[in-house]
Amino acid sequence: MNAVSNRKPDYERLLRKAGVRVTRPRKVIVGILTQSDDHPDALEIFKRAVAIDKTISLSTVYRTMKLLESMGAIHRHAFEGGPSRFEQAGGDHHDHLIDLDTGDVIEFKSDRIEQLQDEIARALGYEIIHHRLELYGRKKKSSG
Amino acid sequence: MNAVSNRKPDYERLLRKAGVRVTRPRKVIVGILTQSDDHPDALEIFKRAVAIDKTISLSTVYRTMKLLESMGAIHRHAFEGGPSRFEQAGGDHHDHLIDLDTGDVIEFKSDRIEQLQDEIARALGYEIIHHRLELYGRKKKSSG
DNA sequence: GCAAAGATGCCATTCATTTGCAACTGGATG
DNA sequence: CATCCAGTTGCAAATGAATGGCATCTTTGC
Numbered sequence: 513m514n515a516v517s518n519r520k521p522d523y524e525r526l527l528r529k530a531g532v533r534v535t536r537p538r539k540v541i542v543g544i545l546t547q548s549d550d551h552p553d554a555l556e557i558f559k560r561a562v563a564i565d566k567t568i569s570l571s572t573v574y575r576t577m578k579l580l581e582s583m584g585a586i587h588r589h590a591f592e593g594g595p596s597r598f599e600q601a602g603g604d605h606h607d608h609l610i611d612l613d614t615g616d617v618i619e620f621k622s623d624r625i626e627q628l629q630d631e632i633a634r635a636l637g638y639e640i641i642h643h644r645l646e647l648y649g650r651k652k653k654s655s656g
Numbered sequence: 657m658n659a660v661s662n663r664k665p666d667y668e669r670l671l672r673k674a675g676v677r678v679t680r681p682r683k684v685i686v687g688i689l690t691q692s693d694d695h696p697d698a699l700e701i702f703k704r705a706v707a708i709d710k711t712i713s714l715s716t717v718y719r720t721m722k723l724l725e726s727m728g729a730i731h732r733h734a735f736e737g738g739p740s741r742f743e744q745a746g747g748d749h750h751d752h753l754i755d756l757d758t759g760d761v762i763e764f765k766s767d768r769i770e771q772l773q774d775e776i777a778r779a780l781g782y783e784i785i786h787h788r789l790e791l792y793g794r795k796k797k798s799s800g
Numbered sequence: 801g802c803a804a805a806g807a808t809g810c811c812a813t814t815c816a817t818t819t820g821c822a823a824c825t826g827g828a829t830g
Numbered sequence: 831c832a833t834c835c836a837g838t839t840g841c842a843a844a845t846g847a848a849t850g851g852c853a854t855c856t857t858t859g860c
């Protein structure tokens with residue numbers, strides 16, 4: 513388990529490469545993603561977007577997230593009991609620890625766990641396409 | 657990783673113990689759960705219930721699942737891209753491998769992974785309340 | 801058996817997300 | 831730089847899962 517790097521993708525380049533238009537709403541949204549280090553949901557991204565350009569609609573946020581996801585530029589996480597939350601792709605693969613009290617998301621990584629998952633799948637005759645490992649926990653009060 | 661035992665809870669006893677009524681719809685629903693070895697969603701349970709008693713409503717299925725869940729008699733799983741699916745509690749803890757082609761759910765268990773999860777959470781200053789580990793995969797064709 | 805608390809069925813509602821559609825606009829072309 | 835039009839957008843209505851309100855029924859304690 514260790515820290516996770518996070519180089520940001522060049523979204524505009526990716527959009528052009530995907531052959532879709534680089535529109536004003538899309539620029540605003542990817543700009544927000546670039547500046548975000550948290551895991552906002554669609555509504556939160558919408559709010560941040562409206563602060564920059566008040567004509568942007570929530571539909572467009574949803575459509576853009578779906579587009580970026582299909583391009584592999586972002587990851588969607590459906591943590592339990594809430595809307596999907598998004599994060600930029602491009603960093604190393606990692607899993608998530610969700611703070612049940614604050615909703616904060618902490619990233620972690622364990623090669624050992626990944627390896628064990630592969631072994632399990634192989635033993636069952638399966639190939640893992642992707643996986644989801646989420647720890648839901650509370651901060652330990654170390655002394656008081 | 658190994659097979660998972662599955663002793664079925666005595667739902668009617670549990671209901672009485674919880675101080676709620678053992679009604680006709682509830683009997684039908686827990687009867688279905690007792691006979692199920694899969695991971696049906698609410699609609700599927702509803703269909704099976706209606707086949708036995710056509711007056712049962714989907715609302716009651718949802719209410720009953722929620723009730724059983726709060727009693728700890730069943731577990732709810734929100735696998736990606738679909739409605740919640742349910743399984744009886746009472747077996748050992750286990751995680752899930754979801755067959756992306758069929759939707760089949762295979763249960764597995766790894767003490768080693770659980771242990772690593774605990775270590776990770778501890779290192780981050782957290783106590784795990786619960787976790788979710790899902791592998792999404794496809795069957796390997798071993799020869800043809 | 802009876803009454804009252806609890807459950808049910810039905811329907812409307814919520815919440816997250818998607819879709820239909822007319823109006824708009826990137827960006828390739830001339 | 832004007833034109834054009836497929837790709838996009840905003841809006842509103844639709845969807846799908848799940849919940850809530852409420853009048854009516856039904857367990858269960860007496």
